[in-house]
Structure formats: structure tokens, C-alpha cells
Amino acid sequence: MLTVEDLDVYYGAVHALKGVTLKADAGEIVTLIGANGAGKTTLLRTISGLVPPRAGRVTFEGRDITRMPAHEIVGLGVSQSPEGRLVFANLTVEDNLDLGAYRRKDRAAIKSDADAVYRLFQRLLERRRQTAGTLSGGEQQMLAIGRALMSRPRLLLLDEPSLGLAPLLVREIFRTIQEINRGGVTVLLVEQNAHMALSVAGRGYVLETGRVQLEDAAARLLVNDEVRKAYLGG
Amino acid sequence: MTEFLQQLVNGITWGSVYALIALGYTMVYGILRLINFAHGDVYMLGAFFGFYIARLTGAANDPNPLRAAGVLLLSMLGCGIVGFVIERFAYKPVRKSSRLAALITAIGVSLLLENGGMLLFGADPKFFPQIIPSANVPLGMGVSISNQQIIILAVSVALMLGLRFVVLKTRVGKAMRAVSYSHTAAALMGISVDRIITFTFVLGSMLAAAAGVLVALQNPKIEPYMGIMPGLKAFVAAVLGGIGNIPGAVLGGLVMGIAEVMVVGYLSPTWRDAIAFVLLIVILLVRPQGLLGQPPAEKV
């Protein structure tokens, strides 16, 4: 469904991704773990068309999207909940979800999709007329994910959805991610919480300073010595 | 009292013109964090477009409201195109560069429009034709309003309500608010950020054109440098209201217009231009985010 081949990305002189190759098959949850500054966000930004790569190729459902503008990539069915959430702080929860469906015209279906998001995240329902800036961090994360679902993606990119959340909420978010995936959405999950990420994912990649160091079934990465040492606290 | 009320009527009229221009500054700033210094010159072009259109269409010789409306709309259209061209060929190429580059570009465009105007229209002032027969309408208590003032007010209010509708109720308006919050987040919603920026420039330029034509109804003398002062003052009005804030631009414009008229009426006409800068200094000292602006949010 998604393939990334030999991707090279630079920020000025900083070589952020060095020949990254990975893929996600339809229906999978794939996770990408790695330390701060490894290039995880950069990879998601490049897939979404926010950063132009210097070399390499990104395809989605067989289509080359490497240099496609970001807003068109959303239209193809790739959606992202970005690092830092970036919810529209001055707009209500409702308006945020509405913007997630910006490219769609089917009013009735948009409405029922918003209802589906409220079922997924019930706290958002009570706060639908509240501005997003007044939500708690966890609620903002839910909104960011819900908003990303509003474009009806077939591939969902999640950048550290558990960041800054209390353990109970982290569990809830990961359960919801699995639920979304069961609904037929392929998920590429970037996480620092390697343990949780590898428990919900089928496969995983380990990114170190811009390079894929390891790739394997998530279950095997969970017991891999190097991974345990570096990302699972021994 | 009569005198005061009369000044107030004049001030509100004048202020609504500042508000129209200030809206363009504030919208572009909201979306690009760019101060479009050429905006006052687009207002000048609006007056000149109106001048030539009135001549070409015969509105100059046959004053009637329908033709006058045509002049207004065509001039707005012309400036909309100018706004499009300025954005596309001057600002867009430097959008990814530094803020300083954008600022220098803005000043360059401004100089280009002023001197291009000199070249095209000549240095001698032109006189805007009377496209509406003038008349005075008494308001009671000795206060009166000219029908030109009524038109200025009515058209400004209608345009502002229209803008309010676009920004708050339409899809493109929602996209504008999204882009002004974050280009990245907006793009991830599937919004074409480039297209929204273009739209914003066109919209702002059209409002400035309307202001140019409306002012020329009352002060028919037009010349290529006529945009500098009103542009500067409208910019101050935008800062006064809180730059980036649309209701703020309207409020700032009104305060500016009223202040200016009152200063001329009660203090001295020589203070006419100074008051804008007094207001600017005061607001920057007392409430730098502007009357309706939010204090800069703490970044977490």
C-alpha cells in the first residue's frame, strides 16, 4: 500500500534521512521507533508531502506521490495526526473535525463520520462546542486523531500519539488505534513508547540517525536484545 | 453639541474607509505574517481604475447609481487582478526566504506601483468625475450628512458584512482561518495553502479598491502618491485593533477616523497626520497586542 524507497531528505546541510526504505501493507499497523532526532517526524512529513526529498521515491497504492503537494496527498487517502497535534486552537472541536473533511462534499456522510469520531472519543462529544485550545493535552490528541480520520484515510500516519499522556490515557489511545485499524485503516505509527507501540503493531522499524537499523515482526523486536537495551529500558 | 455630532458623523465615515484598507493589511498579516506595504498603493490604483473606468463607460457624463456601482465593481475587479499578480510574481517567489526578504520585496512593490503610477497616469493630479450627483441630507439637530458619505458608509458596511460572512460561514473562510493558524496543519487537512493565500490577497486588494473609489467620491483629487498616507494610517489602524484580527481592523479604522477628524476639528489641522503615530505609540506602550488582539500565546 505504502512504499518508501531510498529516501534522502536534507534540511539545509542536515542530512535527516539517509536512504530510508520501508513499506506498509494494507491492513497493517506498522510502527517506527527511534530516539529523539532519529528522523521519524521527517519521514512522516515527507510521506505527507510537507518536505521535498532530495532523492528516493514514495508510492501509495501504486501511485508515485513523491513530489505531490501535501493537500493532494490527503485527497488520495493518506492522512496525518502531526507531532505537537496542531489542532486549530481558536476553532471549536466541531469546526476542527469539519476541517478534517475539507476535501469532501458529502455533507451527510461527513456528519455521520463526525458522529463516529464522537463514539470513538466520547470526551470530545461533551466538548464539541469548546475551542480546541481549551482542551487538555489528551483531549487535543484525540481531536488530532479524530480530525485525521475525517478525510476517510486508508492510510493513517500518527506521530507520537502518546506523548505527554498519563499511562491510563496512553492505553486508551492505543486501544483506539487498534479499533481504527480493525475498521480497515492501515496505520503507520511513530512512537517513543516502544513497548506499547510494538505490542499493538504487526511489524516495526528501528530508525537511528536517519537510517533503518532493524526491521522485523513486532513480536520479535520486543525480545530483540538491542531493542530491549536501547528502547525498552533493558 | 451639534458640532461634535457633525464631527462624529464625519469621523465614522472616514474611519470606515480606513477600516476597509486596514482589513487587507490584517488579513494578509494573519495568513503570511507579512506586512504588505504595497497595500496603500493598491488603494491608489483603485481610485485611478475608477477614474478611467468612469470615463470609458460614460459614467462620468451620466451620473447615476447603477453606473456608479459598475465603476466600483470593475475597479474592485481590476485591483483583485493586481493583487493576484503582486502575490504571484513578487511575494510567492520569496515566501520561503527570510522575513526581511519579504519586507524588502513589499517596499519594492510599493515603490514600483507609485512610480509606475507616475509614469502611466502622470504627476499632475486628476479629478475624479462626479459619478453620483451630490446632495446633503439633514439628520436633525443641525447635523447633516452628504449622500456621498451615506454611500461610503453603506458600501463599507455592506462589504464588511460580506467579508464577515465569507470568513465565518464559508468553506474558504474556514480554510483562511486554518491557514492563519498553521500552514502545516492546514495543508494536512487537504487545504491548498497557496490558493488560500492568493484568495486573501485578491480579497484584500478588492476592499482597498473599493476604499479608493469611495474616497474619490468625496475627495476627487487623485494622484499616484495618494496611497502612502492613508496606507500608513490604515496600517496603524490594523495594529491598533490587533493585527491579524478582523473585527480589530474595523474597530481600529473607526477609532483612527474619529480621532483624526476630532483632532482636526478641535486641535489643529497640522496634527492631522501626527495623531496616527501618537495612537501607534500609545497602543504599543499600553497594549502591544492591540485593542482586540490576543496576547501572544505561551508556546508549550
Ligand SMILES: Nc1ncnc2c1ncn2[C@@H]1O[C@H](COP(=O)(O)OP(=O)(O)OP(=O)(O)O)[C@@H](O)[C@H]1O
Ligand atoms: N526544520 C528543520 N530544520 C533543520 N533541521 C531539522 C528540521 N526539522 C528537523 N531537523 C533535524 O532533522 C533531524 C530529524 O528530526 P526529526 O524531527 O525528524 O526527528 P524525530 O525522530 O521525529 O525526533 P523526536 O523523537 O524528537 O520527535 C534532527 O537532527 C533535527 O534536528
Ligand SMILES: [Mg+2]
Ligand atoms: Mg518527531
